[in-house]
Amino acid sequence: MVRAIDVHVHPGCMEMAEASGKYAESAVKYFGLDPETLLMGMEDTAKEYRDLDMMAVLLAWDAESNTGLPRLTNDFIARNVKEFPEVFLGFASVDPWKGKMAIAEVERAIEELGLIGVKFQQSAQAFYPDDERFYPLWQKISDLGVPALFHMGTTGFGAYAPGGYGIKLGYSRPIPHVDNVAADFPDLSVICAHPGWPWEEEVLAIAMHKTNVFMDLSGWTPKAIPKSVIKQANRGLADRYMFGTDYPVLRPGYWVEAFEQVDFKDEVRPKILLENAKRILKLDV
Numbered sequence: 001m002v003r004a005i006d007v008h009v010h011p012g013c014m015e016m017a018e019a020s021g022k023y024a025e026s027a028v029k030y031f032g033l034d035p036e037t038l039l040m041g042m043e044d045t046a047k048e049y050r051d052l053d054m055m056a057v058l059l060a061w062d063a064e065s066n067t068g069l070p071r072l073t074n075d076f077i078a079r080n081v082k083e084f085p086e087v088f089l090g091f092a093s094v095d096p097w098k099g100k101m102a103i104a105e106v107e108r109a110i111e112e113l114g115l116i117g118v119k120f121q122q123s124a125q126a127f128y129p130d131d132e133r134f135y136p137l138w139q140k141i142s143d144l145g146v147p148a149l150f151h152m153g154t155t156g157f158g159a160y161a162p163g164g165y166g167i168k169l170g171y172s173r174p175i176p177h178v179d180n181v182a183a184d185f186p187d188l189s190v191i192c193a194h195p196g197w198p199w200e201e202e203v204l205a206i207a208m209h210k211t212n213v214f215m216d217l218s219g220w221t222p223k224a225i226p227k228s229v230i231k232q233a234n235r236g237l238a239d240r241y242m243f244g245t246d247y248p249v250l251r252p253g254y255w256v257e258a259f260e261q262v263d264f265k266d267e268v269r270p271k272i273l274l275e276n277a278k279r280i281l282k283l284d285v
Contacts, residue, residue: 002055002285005089005277006252008149008193008218008244009056011072011080012040019061019072023124023157023165027249030156037248045247046084052253055086055285059119059149060093060109066126071095074105078113089281091117091149096127096134103140110144116281117191121151122171123158130180138185147189147280149216150178152196152203156249174202182210189280193244194219200226207240208232214280217272218244222258230263238268242277 010016017024017038028035049056058080061072077090092109094102109115118141122129129138129150141148151172158167171177174196182190192215196203207213215237217225233241245255256273264272278285 002053002274004052004054004243004252004256004273005057005281005283005285006049006054006245006247007057007191007216007242007277007281009045009058009247010061010249011042011058011077012038012045012248013042014039015076016061016072019063019069020157021067021069022161023067023167026159026161026165027156030159031249033249040248042080042084046080046087049087049252050084052256054252055089056247056252057089057091057117057281059091060115061119061121062093062095063121063124063126065095065097066124074109074113074115078109078115081114089283090115091119093119094137095125096120096137097125103137106137106140107144110146115146116283117147117149119149119193121155121157122177123151123155123167123169126168126171128171128177130177130184135184138181138188142185142188145282147191147214148181149191149193150181152178152192152194153199154197174199174206178213179206179210182206182213186210186212188212189214191216191242191280194246195226195229197226200229204228204232204237207237214240214242214276216242216244218246219249221250222255222262225262233268233272234263234265238265238271239276239279241268241272242280243273
């Protein structure tokens with residue numbers, strides 16, 4: 001029986017390291033990682049989650065226009081989901097600057113490859129979600145009935161480097177950029193990846209105001225989750241939060257163990273770990 005679904009998992013493999021290039025080095029420093037964790041491979045990742053009775057949502061990556069780096073393709077994600085269906089689920093990624101090609105690729109990834117959402121990292125991809133040039137892409141994702149996941153707040157991508165290697169954090173500010181998309185596409189499920197520091201209050205404000213907005217808790221150890229985020233989960237936003245690690249930055253076993261030591265109400269915990277993801281991602285597991 002599945003006891004949790006990690007909705008934010010980056011494959012720890014050579015393909016992801018190549019897609020990250022020099023930015024991976026900065027993330028290793030930022031998070032204090034052993035570089036070998038970035039290359040552990042998909043079979044070992046599957047075993048780690050299987051042994052914990054968890055499922056994991058693998059995230060594709062395409063920041064090609066801004067970084068010039070190769071993609072971690074939607075086909076790669078789909079192959080691993082097919083190989084390890086008892087463990088892995090998959091989100092597509094497209095580069096919004098690719099216009100009609102991005103729209104066609106989203107449709108292919110969802111309808112042909114069977115992926116169940118679309119992931120964006122605005123600071124790495126260098127775009128504002130509420131730029132109306134990208135609105136046809138949001139409309140296509142909404143029409144396909146899958147969620148769009150947007151990165152919120154700071155990032156280890158380019159951290160501890162001169163000029164952050166050109167990565168600009170403002171692209172990932174929740175208000176107005178994601179708030180405007182959620183308002184203009186009320187049928188689109190919008191997932192805010194990470195609590196969103198230093199703008200966690202903005203993420204909470206959007207979620208409190210718009211019922212199509214959700215949050216994953218990835219990128220933060222449970223003990224470091226801002227108190228305001230925990231407070232709102234216990235007060236009324238319990239149906240909007242999902243468990244995520246930002247793997248391999250954080251490991252699922254450690255995260256869940258630490259989660260038990262944080263002041264979420266007992267009735268809130270199963271929602272965050274499993275129930276909300278099943279509902280929001282339309283899963284039968």
